[in-house]
Amino acid sequence: MTVRDIVKTLDGVLLTGEDLLDVDIEAACGADLMSDVMAFVKENVVLLTGLVNPQSIRTADLMDIKVLVFVRGKVLPKDMIAEAERNSMAIITTKYSMFLACGKLYEAGIKGGGIREIC
Amino acid sequence: MILRYEVSGEDLSLAGRASAEVKRAMGRLGVEPADVKRTAVAMYEAEINMAIHGGGGLAEAELNSEKIVITMEDEGPGISDLNLAMQEGYSTASERIREMGFGAGMGLPNIKRNADEFFIDSSPGKGTKLKITVYFGKKEAV
Known part of the structure; x- marks a missing residue:
């Protein structure tokens, strides 16, 4: 599924990252806790989060995650969008809740999880 | 190459910048992406810990073509029960x-999992010192 498909599936708005619209995404991670994101092991990932602060961008950058979806209609401050731009990321916002956004993407074909098991 | 950073304990929005800079330096040196990622995760978790628990401190990364050794030292309250702190889910x-x-x-467990060598010294009132070593080309990121 491409980033373009994700925007469409989530009735989303792309705030930055038009050049990534045709990038293929294979797995998704839905998390508000950044340490959970850092336990994620897959590549070509979209991160869905409700966490609106610079750490979500920074965590994604460190994990080479290029596509972020902010759920529940969150409004992003300009400096966060600018940081995402600097890191060549795509930022999407959707009005759907985390549960519905994850469900819609799963239904549309993103089946890959990837969180390592708690041991 | 030695990189040194002061990690703020005051402005938490800055936490992670040192790790991001080390990640970019590793990328410029041509280190394998899997090794860059596990180094970045380990250092970022340590940097966050230092900012939120340790009151800030000093981070140093010594980088060459074979490995990276990261030392993080704070003068915060220290950890009273290290075994408990190493358990996943304890915070x-x-x-x-x-x-x-x-x-x-997940911080300390994530650091240990991603490092090849992990050393921690901490006791109440003495602060915390971490040494994280990642050898390049040894294993996949986990």
């Missing part, structure tokens, strides 16, 4: 820290 983080996306109790 003493405040509600304010959790609202920032941290405090899942």
